[in-house]
Amino acid sequence: MAVELIEKSGAQIAQEVRSSNVSATEVTDATLAHVEAVDGAFGAYLTVLGDLARAHAARVDERLRRGERPALAGVPIAVKDNMCLEGTRTTCGSKILEHWIAPYTATAVARMLEAGAIPIGKTNCDEFAMGSSCENSALGVTRNPYDPTRVPGGSSGGSAAAVAAYEAAIGLGSDTGGSIREPGAFCNLVGFKPTYGRVSRYGLVAFASSLDQIGPLSRTVEDAALAYDVMAGFDRMDATSVDRSVEPTAGALLEDLRGLRVGIVREFDTKVLGDDLDALYRQASRDLEELGAELVEVSLPTADYGVATYYLIAPAECSSNLARFDGVRYGLRVDGDDVRTMYDRTRAAGFGAEVKRRILIGTHALSSGYYDAYYVRAQKARTLIARDFDRAFARCDVIACPAASSPAFQFGAKSDPYSMYLMDYYTIPMALAGLPALSVPCGWSIPADGSVPMPVGLQLCTPLFGEKLLLGVAHAYERATRHALARKPSLEDVRA
Amino acid sequence: MPQDIIDIRYVAKLARLALSDEEIEVFGRQLGDLLGHVNALAELDIESVPATAQVVESRNVMRKDLLAPCLERERVLAQAPQRQGGFFRVPRILAE
Amino acid sequence: MNSTYEAVIGIECHVELKTVSKMFCGCANEFGGEPNTKICPICLGMPGALPVPNAKAIEHMVTTGLAFGAAIPGFSKFDRKNYFYPDMPKDYQISQFDMPLALGGSVKYWLEDGTLHECRLTRIHLEEDTGKSTHAGSGDGRIAGSSYSLVDFNRAGVPLMECVSEPELHSAAEAIAYLESLRRTLLALGVSDVKMEEGSLRCDANVSIRPAGASELGTKTEIKNMNSFRSVERAIDNEIARQIEVVTSGGRVVQETRGWDEVNGVTHSMRSKEEAHDYRYFPDPDLVPLEPSCSDIARLMAALPTLPWQRFEQYTAQHGLGPKQATQLIDNPSLGAYFDRVVATGGNPHQASNFVLGDLSRLANETGVAVGDSQISPQDLAELISLVETKRINSKIAKELLARMWEGAGAPRAIVEREGLAQTSDSATIERFVDEVMMSHEKAADEFKAGKSNIVGFLVGQVMKASRGKADPALVNELVRKKLSR
Ligand SMILES: [Mg+2]
Numbered sequence A: 001m002a003v004e005l006i007e008k009s010g011a012q013i014a015q016e017v018r019s020s021n022v023s024a025t026e027v028t029d030a031t032l033a034h035v036e037a038v039d040g041a042f043g044a045y046l047t048v049l050g051d052l053a054r055a056h057a058a059r060v061d062e063r064l065r066r067g068e069r070p071a072l073a074g075v076p077i078a079v080k081d082n083m084c085l086e087g088t089r090t091t092c093g094s095k096i097l098e099h100w101i102a103p104y105t106a107t108a109v110a111r112m113l114e115a116g117a118i119p120i121g122k123t124n125c126d127e128f129a130m131g132s133s134c135e136n137s138a139l140g141v142t143r144n145p146y147d148p149t150r151v152p153g154g155s156s157g158g159s160a161a162a163v164a165a166y167e168a169a170i171g172l173g174s175d176t177g178g179s180i181r182e183p184g185a186f187c188n189l190v191g192f193k194p195t196y197g198r199v200s201r202y203g204l205v206a207f208a209s210s211l212d213q214i215g216p217l218s219r220t221v222e223d224a225a226l227a228y229d230v231m232a233g234f235d236r237m238d239a240t241s242v243d244r245s246v247e248p249t250a251g252a253l254l255e256d257l258r259g260l261r262v263g264i265v266r267e268f269d270t271k272v273l274g275d276d277l278d279a280l281y282r283q284a285s286r287d288l289e290e291l292g293a294e295l296v297e298v299s300l301p302t303a304d305y306g307v308a309t310y311y312l313i314a315p316a317e318c319s320s321n322l323a324r325f326d327g328v329r330y331g332l333r334v335d336g337d338d339v340r341t342m343y344d345r346t347r348a349a350g351f352g353a354e355v356k357r358r359i360l361i362g363t364h365a366l367s368s369g370y371y372d373a374y375y376v377r378a379q380k381a382r383t384l385i386a387r388d389f390d391r392a393f394a395r396c397d398v399i400a401c402p403a404a405s406s407p408a409f410q411f412g413a414k415s416d417p418y419s420m421y422l423m424d425y426y427t428i429p430m431a432l433a434g435l436p437a438l439s440v441p442c443g444w445s446i447p448a449d450g451s452v453p454m455p456v457g458l459q460l461c462t463p464l465f466g467e468k469l470l471l472g473v474a475h476a477y478e479r480a481t482r483h484a485l486a487r488k489p490s491l492e493d494v495r496a
Numbered sequence B: 001m002p003q004d005i006i007d008i009r010y011v012a013k014l015a016r017l018a019l020s021d022e023e024i025e026v027f028g029r030q031l032g033d034l035l036g037h038v039n040a041l042a043e044l045d046i047e048s049v050p051a052t053a054q055v056v057e058s059r060n061v062m063r064k065d066l067l068a069p070c071l072e073r074e075r076v077l078a079q080a081p082q083r084q085g086g087f088f089r090v091p092r093i094l095a096e
Numbered sequence C: 001m002n003s004t005y006e007a008v009i010g011i012e013c014h015v016e017l018k019t020v021s022k023m024f025c026g027c028a029n030e031f032g033g034e035p036n037t038k039i040c041p042i043c044l045g046m047p048g049a050l051p052v053p054n055a056k057a058i059e060h061m062v063t064t065g066l067a068f069g070a071a072i073p074g075f076s077k078f079d080r081k082n083y084f085y086p087d088m089p090k091d092y093q094i095s096q097f098d099m100p101l102a103l104g105g106s107v108k109y110w111l112e113d114g115t116l117h118e119c120r121l122t123r124i125h126l127e128e129d130t131g132k133s134t135h136a137g138s139g140d141g142r143i144a145g146s147s148y149s150l151v152d153f154n155r156a157g158v159p160l161m162e163c164v165s166e167p168e169l170h171s172a173a174e175a176i177a178y179l180e181s182l183r184r185t186l187l188a189l190g191v192s193d194v195k196m197e198e199g200s201l202r203c204d205a206n207v208s209i210r211p212a213g214a215s216e217l218g219t220k221t222e223i224k225n226m227n228s229f230r231s232v233e234r235a236i237d238n239e240i241a242r243q244i245e246v247v248t249s250g251g252r253v254v255q256e257t258r259g260w261d262e263v264n265g266v267t268h269s270m271r272s273k274e275e276a277h278d279y280r281y282f283p284d285p286d287l288v289p290l291e292p293s294c295s296d297i298a299r300l301m302a303a304l305p306t307l308p309w310q311r312f313e314q315y316t317a318q319h320g321l322g323p324k325q326a327t328q329l330i331d332n333p334s335l336g337a338y339f340d341r342v343v344a345t346g347g348n349p350h351q352a353s354n355f356v357l358g359d360l361s362r363l364a365n366e367t368g369v370a371v372g373d374s375q376i377s378p379q380d381l382a383e384l385i386s387l388v389e390t391k392r393i394n395s396k397i398a399k400e401l402l403a404r405m406w407e408g409a410g411a412p413r414a415i416v417e418r419e420g421l422a423q424t425s426d427s428a429t430i431e432r433f434v435d436e437v438m439m440s441h442e443k444a445a446d447e448f449k450a451g452k453s454n455i456v457g458f459l460v461g462q463v464m465k466a467s468r469g470k471a472d473p474a475l476v477n478e479l480v481r482k483k484l485s486r
């Protein structure tokens, strides 16, 4: 019985636990047993928190006995390892933090736990969330549950793989340029990045502070909504979290799209993505239309500059955010006979190539003589990109476009950094504008080489703070198309 | 827009990163390529455009001047790469 | 100083603001304590921790700006100043680059001769303090030659105000007067305890010289490591002399940072690598802009106390006190407040400051009771002063009275009535005393005629004694002479 149980959505599990058909402890034990059995194959987790998970489960069961009915009672969650959870290792997939134990808990994680969720473990990610495949992790390889020869996407690849392989019902990820939406698309999941400032960043190890945003990865839109409702809202510990009431979304999921205008982006010609993806995205437009939406063409002329803009702003911020990893207070130290040498060696040994590249380019973009030409210019381009969206949303309620430049690729396929950066071509503009956006399964790509079909994601985006509409639309689409279910593996498949 | 070159040695010094000659060569090439791509921003007419540092429009977000619990020293120093008594210890600091 | 050269000095001060908690976290903002006991994820720059500004510190900044007549821009922001240093937790300092909380304004200060002067401010901005490094293994605690350092982060994240002056001071004396006035003002505002010995006030000086009368500035050096006003004074004088020496012996002053060596009384070069100065300032994405509201500014403006330089003007120009007395009253807040109340209740300012700084301060020292807490209310003192002014009692009686009032004998007028201490100016009564005395000193008249004029003083003393001090000395003197010269 527990076996089918962990195949269920978070909403269903919470329902079962709240109505005492099953205890949080049973769900937790079942999940841990499953992780034990399969994670060797997928490498979703860097740290499995068996004891902590059971302790939380016991606490939830106790709360239920006292008559409480927490929203996420007993829901097993996977936490990306760039979020602090007091007393647990928080590595960010980096050697420099490999053994660091967080002395406090991130606000978003704390809110999930307070709502009854069970922390199964900390998941792998690209080092400091810099990457789109999880290949930049210094601490482990994570495989795509749909085809272990392929990447799970990134940077939140571990959380995506965990949820896709039933090692958790909901995964927490962080999205800076597409790090939730892209792995969501790669792993047949809903990957949701809320409006910047909606979910507190306190306790999320910073990559690019003006872009980072925490969000859920889940097997259903309803679960994404549940997690969002729990995590969203002002936090006095994060000065950039927005102090504005949150409208619950879980109860407001749409069944159809009548009266809504869906914007199709003129500049995003899906032909360039190949015939199969082109066909899938055209079908997606037709499906949205059939749900009652009116399709309108919108234009994002500056979106094409998104990647260039992003790769100045994000590295600039990261070059400063990662300065603190210096071997003085915590983390790795490689000794030298003076502080300067110790710094140089510690950071050289502690950071991987991609992190070094971004620190270097970011330092360059901020250095004297280049600041205006690079950093300031990028900030101005950011303004133009945001204005494009303002204009577009004057003509439509939601924008639909690809979630990634391709389905999950083979390990090592993107050895050239820039080709990897282009994976986020469609997700970066929304990140720069701070908009809420998500990827939802929209079909399957059948590789010509006859290898396993891989999931493809549709990206939906609404204006700032439009989460309620965004999730509503995604739900209607999911419900009507049921793409995710088409080739969803059963637990048995996952075990095999 | 500046040309596609980056003084890797200078930047690595600022960023406190010891780089091998090979890294200097490889990163230099890769970052040169990247600069080549980002230089496309020169095509945008941005003179009159205001810079966006943040998308949130909040202002004056502050906290009351109140005490909050501190961390227990032992817990913190237990994770220090090197400590001496109640202090963090670092190698000698050369006057720069 | 060599009069063919003029020194040009600018002062840069770092002042720790007085708040309960640190700038961006809830750790205690207090001096000292066991190392690393006032730290949290935020002030220790731990992964994932975020800063949230302390509203009180920002209020202190605006108050300070207003007190110095600075402009409070409608928009201000925090920036990151990036550089690596072991006692800087994040390896960047949250500071303010191009949009500080206060712009312009000036510090009004006075010199010993009582003249008021003014030195303009460039800007006042808010930042966070660093931790403290102790350099060990070298014996003398200096960084040079030390083999390792120990870091304490208790001070890391303490709100720090940086106040930069224009180069408008021309001597060590002016620099000290400027600093004194700055210190007094910040104390009066209650925004800092400005203790140089505890490092809550730290300053550097930019010094250059130029031919007297020249308009363009000479090459400046920046003097650091001055840990008392005295050392600031010595360091500046020393540096001015050094620069004149360099120039007169045909050399050129090099732009550099020089450290003050207290022990040997000289400055030495601390030249640093240029690369260390590429700070890569950029707006801190963890913090949102500050836009002080007009209503807040108005509220803080209304709450400003009378500023030290304003009191100095009032005391000297209005009350006619000397600069020394005025300064003493300003530097001793409780005496100053007491003095103000005495004057407010009608006491003559001159007499009041004499009594307050003289007899009362003496009594306070002897008894260990502060003047403010003594049994003598400002009204009592004002009353005593008027008794003296109206010649109801003479100054000798006044002193005695004061001593008894200190013990709680009550209001002066009452005592005078009760004990009939009022001065006697009735010549009949006084003549009777004089006659008695003359009678018991027959020879006095002859001695006087013989030229022993000092006998007068003796006789006057006798008469005063006979009158128990109440007789009007002037009248006594007059009568005695009259009788003698008969
Ligand atoms: Mg400073």
Ligand SMILES: [Zn+2]
Binding pocket: C022, C025, C026, C027, C038, C039, C040, C041, C042, C043, C044, C157
């Ligand atoms: Zn703190």
